[in-house]
Every structure is written in C-alpha cells, then in structure tokens.
Amino acid sequence: MLQNRYGRLAAAVLAGSMLMGAAACGGSEDSSAKPADGGSSSAAAGGGKGAKVGLAYDIGGRGDQSFNDAAAAGLDKAKGELGLAETKELEAGNGETEAAKEERLRLLADGGYNPIIAIGFAYSGPLKKVAAEFPDTKFAIVDDADATGPNISNLMFAEHEGSFLVGAAAALKSKKDHVGFVGGVRVPLIAKFEAGFMAGAKAVKPDIKIDSKYISEPPDFGGFNDPAKGKTAAQGMFDAGADVVYHAAGGSGGGVFEAAKAAKGMAIGVDSDQAKTAASELQSVIMTSMVKKVDVAVFDFLKSYADGAVKSGAITYDLKAGGVDYSTTGGQIDDIKTKLDEYKQKIISGEITVPDKNS
Structure with missing residues (x-):
C-alpha cells in the first residue's frame, strides 16, 4: 500500500479533471452479448437507484468525439433509465504513470463508488491491483481481458x-x-x-x-x-x-x-458515428465510421449491477451480437x-x- 494515501489522492484529483457535463444519450441495450467461455459468475448486490457510479476515462476524456464519448453516452443513458444516485467522472492525462491511474481508481473506491468502470486497456494493471484491495466493489474494464478477478468484468469487442x-x-x-x-x-x-x-x-x-x-x-x-x-x-x-x-x-x-x-x-x-460527433465543418468528409458500441457495454454492465446480476470475466460484443457495425x-x-x-x-x-x- 502506498504511503500517505490521501495526500496522493489529492494529487490524482488535480491530475484528472472531473467532467460532469451532459452529453447525448447513446445506443440501446443489447441483450444478445454473452459471457465468453470461462467467464465466471459473480452476482453483485443490486444497486438500483442507490448506486454511486465511478467512471475513469482514457486519455481525451468526455468530449473526444470518439471512444470516451461512447462510454459517456452509456453512462448518461443509465442516469436517465436506472436512476443512479450519484456519478463521478475522472479523466486520464497525457503521459501519466500507472501509479496515477491506480490512485484515480482508488479515489473512487475509497469514496464509496460502486460499481467502477475503467475505460481503456491502459487501466489493466492498475485496475487488477485496486480491485484486489476492494473485493466488495464491482469493477469493469473496457478493451482488456488481462485484468481478471472475481469482482472484474471485462467488456470486450470484435x-x-x-x-x-x-x-x-x-x-x-x-x-x-x-x-x-x-x-x-x-x-x-x-x-x-x-x-x-x-x-x-x-x-x-x-x-x-x-x-x-x-x-x-x-x-x-x-x-x-x-x-x-x-x-x-x-x-x-x-x-x-x-x-x-x-x-x-x-x-x-x-x-x-x-x-x-x-x-x-x-x-x-x-x-462513434463520427459523421454526427465530429466538428460540423468536417462531418461531410466522413463517409462511414466503424461503430464500436461502448455505450451499450457500459449501460449493460450498469443495468446488470442494478439487477444484481453482474458476471465476472469476459463479455464479448461482436458483429453477431450487434456490438460493432458500420454507420x-x-x-x-x-x-x-x-x-x-x-x-x-x-x-x-x-x-x-x-x-x-x-x-
């Protein structure tokens, strides 16, 4: 355990800005995605309207018009449909260390946020370490199958x-x-x-x-x-x-x-469908986008938490499940x-x- 935890946590807050602005809601829930072989079941206590959700963004954060914004759309949909009690969003910085990512996740867990979602494979090592420290907190990570544990859900895409x-x-x-x-x-x-x-x-x-x-x-x-x-x-x-x-x-x-x-x-x-999200003067040059429905995966995970049905291990959103497509x-x-x-x-x-x- 790192020394002087709360002092370091304060530094992590300064390094990662909290983004609380609203964004457009994303795609609908996709119930066809199934846990990959080997994914173990780990039922959560249902959160429902009392859930405090923490979300740690990858570099660029909310407003990147791409990967992070898709995650934000899933969170916004959950706010509207699941009646979350509270959300907290923290952003990664360019060139930061794994220790900074650890402290961002630890800050959320220490603050009572449960579940916590890490956006991007760069959180793999930090999330595995922090999840072990907080066994009663449910974690999910997008785009990484290496961080495994009884309280970790791996949200994967084809x-x-x-x-x-x-x-x-x-x-x-x-x-x-x-x-x-x-x-x-x-x-x-x-x-x-x-x-x-x-x-x-x-x-x-x-x-x-x-x-x-x-x-x-x-x-x-x-x-x-x-x-x-x-x-x-x-x-x-x-x-x-x-x-x-x-x-x-x-x-x-x-x-x-x-x-x-x-x-x-x-x-x-x-x-994301970037002909909708890119700067208006650039949208006309975007003939299509490879849509990766991170919004669906984030919403699905939060709904499963609310229903007391979180599963640990890999859940893969492929073309058959509607997890990827073209716009x-x-x-x-x-x-x-x-x-x-x-x-x-x-x-x-x-x-x-x-x-x-x-x-």
Missing part, C-alpha cells in the same frame, strides 16, 4: 470484424485503389483494427495499396490525443495517392478529418450497403473469418 466492413467500404469507394490506416498507438488492440481493415479492403480488391502508420509507440500513449500528428500522418497518405483513410486514433482522428478535407479525399471514423449517416455509402451487408452476413455465419492480427 473490432476486427467491424473494421473488415469499413475496409471493404474503403476499397469499394476508392477511385485510386489506394487507401490508408492511421493508428493512435502501436498496441495489439489497435492492430486488430488494422488487420480487419486490411482484410476487408483486400477482400474487395486483392491488389489494393494500403498505407499504414502509427502516431506513437508505447509507452507513449499521446497518439490517442494529438490531432496535429494525426493530420500529418493522414496528409502524407493523401499526398502519396490515397483517397480514403481510416483512423483508429481516438482524439487524433480530428486531424485525419482535417487532412481529408484539405485533400478533397474521404475519411472513415471510429468508435450510414450522410448517405455516402448507400450505393454499396447491399454489398457490405453481404460481407456482414458472411462474417456472422462463419463463412468469413476475420483475422485479428496481420501475419
């Missing part, structure tokens, strides 16, 4: 399946047979997006040219919140001849959209929707197996 669909869309819409992928940080999770995107594009056009670039390398996670570098990466691809660029880069995606607009090209968003806002892919839905059904049926890493 990002590669959704990315296959937008990769196919990119190839179908590209006039130059040249597309690109911008990843925020070179980690296995983002490699799933890249692998699926490449597989989808090549399923349509086996000889298509695909550029790929990551903004930062671990332990630097700033690539998820650096629009300027996102713009530079995408601009290089457009200058080299690409006409569609997909990003899986969190808050850096805004820069990818700026580059697409300047190049008169097209972009593909991620996590159609703006009508730019209406002409290829039938083809994309054919690929979608082939993935769901098992006729197509989408790789989650590049060979």
